[in-house]
Amino acid sequence: MKSIPLYFSGQGQQEAEDTGSECPSDVVDVGVVEPKIEPPATQDEDSASSSVSTATGVAPVSLTISGGKQYKYNPQWERAFPWLQFEGNVMFCRYCKAEPHLAGKASSFVLGNPNLKRDTVTKHNASKKHIKCRDVHIIKSTKEHTGTVKSAVSWQNNFPSPYSPPLTMTPPECDLSHTLPPHTLTRLAREWLSEDTLNFDLAGLCVGSREVEARLLCKTPCSVLAGSPFFTAVFTELGCTVAWTQKEGAQLGPDAVTQAAVVRGPARCVLLGERPALNCLARASGIATRCYQLQSIAREAGWHGHVAGTRKTTPGFRLVEKYSMLVGGVSMHRQDLSGMVMLKDNHIWASGSITQAVREARSVCGFSSKIEVECGSREEGIEAALAGADIVMLDNMEPQELHAAAQLLKEEFPSVLIEASGGVTPDSLTGYLSPYVDIISLGCITQGCPVVDFSLKVQKPVTFSKPCP
Structure with missing residues (x-):
């Protein structure tokens, strides 16, 4: 040669x-x-x-x-x-x-x-x-942008398009009640009624079955109405009807008291359903109101990622709480353990390594489920991305550390979604906003969330005085 x-x-x-x-x-x-x-x-x-x-x-x-x-x-x-x-x-x-x-x-x-x-x-x-x-x-490159709403706007305006496109939620114009199976609504209504009235309804003797009309009143101004399908299901199970004067997802107020619906039916049946229906509506509306507030903070800052809930829900009440997140305009995250593979720190420690855990999870979940890995450092995030994780959760990081790790991961792995979680509150949310973060999940959406004050008032029957002889 x-x-x-x-x-x-x-x-x-x-x-x-x-x-x-x-x-x-x-x-x-x-x-x-x-x-x-x-x-x-x-x-x-x-x-x-x-x-x-x-x-x-x-x-x-x-x-x-x-x-x-x-x-x-x-x-x-x-x-x-x-x-x-x-x-x-x-x-x-x-x-x-x-x-x-x-x-x-x-x-x-x-x-x-x-x-x-x-x-x-x-x-x-x-x-x-x-x-x-x-x-x-x-x-x-990130230090000067952390912690203020103004910086988040600047970030989003200068965010390069090759990374993640803006993520959008379901428009409020959609009828979200269509996501709820009718048989599930019936089952929940029966369970709630059975829990509240195991045996006799002794007070029902006092009111009987005469037809009455009760008005649903909201006494917490600027609240978001959520949970109307569950409220209606309870009274339907008792043979009553509900006529809504406010739509699901509507912001109630600004008056101190706002009428939201009218319930009609036998008196004892209206009163049987009152407390289970109000409990559900108050809790659902409280979650939706908080979600709306969080989403407003993020949008006003110019951030277009997902504000998301978590699996920190009330046992037996998850469907209501997850549905309320939808009404409030945030992502529900995964519904249950079967919805997506999330490998948390305990999974990693029990399996030996992030790489091993991702490999074994992928062998059973196949192509149809995403894999998310909880990471406590950027090094763990890199290992998770290299192992094939679809989502890297940066957990319990201070904002500045989070932003640096998120930018590094996005630059090296543009297709991987980055989630921030751990200790985020409505007051601290703006500090976590970044164009390199796709999802911010908050447990406070369902834990420690205030409820909305509703009451159901039966209208007194109209009486006429007898004319004088």
């Missing part, structure tokens, strides 16, 4: 000594005459086998020669290493170039590294100086 001489210009290259991994897409076999190797001019911790000319700062060759093989730059590396740039036949690190005082001005990835091998890129990605430069660069 005829030798092809290749010559270098003042570049100390020691790739022949580099025993790093070789990818088929990086290498082409050629016969070469070994060039004369000069001692390296500069070296750093990233690649002791590569250097650049101190005069020009770049290398004039586009190939790395080692052991009779040509190493070419592979643009696909940039998908795995978003910090990587290729200019003038050399590779740069944009984090290290932005922080040369930390990376070292003579760093090969600041001046330009001509050692076009995947192994060189991998070693730099794992080097301590690169990681420090990356963290400082990310923190600088």
Whole structure:
């Protein structure tokens, strides 16, 4: 095979000594005459086998020669290493170039590294100086934006489209009662009535079965009405009718008292259903009101991700609470353990590692279910994304740490959804808003949520006084 001489210009290259991994897409076999190797001019911790000319700062060759093989730059590396740039036949690190005082001005990835091998890129990605430069660069880019509504607007306006598109909720114009199976409404109504009246209704003797009319009054202004299908189901089970004067999802008020519905039926049946129906409506409307408030905070800040609930619901009452989230305009998150695979810290500890847990979960959930992994650090988030998680939950992080980790994950894994969770409250929500966060979940949507004050008032019968004789 005829030798092809290749010559270098003042570049100390020691790739022949580099025993790093070789990818088929990086290498082409050629016969070469070994060039004369000069001692390296500069070296750093990233690649002791590569250097650049101190005069020009770049290398004039586009190939790395080692052991009779040509190493070419592979643009696909940039998908795995978003910090990587290729200019003038050399590779740069944009984090290290932005922080040369930390990376070292003579760093090969600041001046330009001509050692076009995947192994060189991998070693730099794992080097301590690169990681420090990356963290400082990310923190600088997010620090000035944390904690204010104004910053969230600025973030969203400048958010690059290749990441996640805005997520939208079901329009309030939809009739959300159509999501509730009729037989489920009937079953719940019967269970609630049976719980409240196990045996005799002794007070029913006093009122009998004469027809009465009762008005449903809301006494908490600016509340969102939710739970009307459940309220109606209770009275339907008792042979009563409900005529709503306010629509599901309507904001009641601003008057101190607002009439929402009229219930008609036998007196003892209206009173049998009063407390179960009011309990459900008060709880559902309280959740919907809080959800509406949280969603308003996020939208006013210009953030278009998902505000979401959690599985921290009242046993036996989850359907009502999840439905109330829909009415309030937020995401319900997963309905139950079967709805999506969520690997929490206990799953990870019990299985041994994030990678192992994701692999085993994927073997049974297949393509039809997403896998979410709870992570306490950006390192765990990277491991989860590399293992194939669809959603990375950054749990119990302070806002600044969260934003830095979320940006890093989004840049390296654009298709992975990022969720923020743990300790988020209505007062602190704005501090967690970020264009790199797709979901913010809050347990306070269902835990410790105030209820809305409703009452049902039976109208007194009209009586006429007898005329005087």
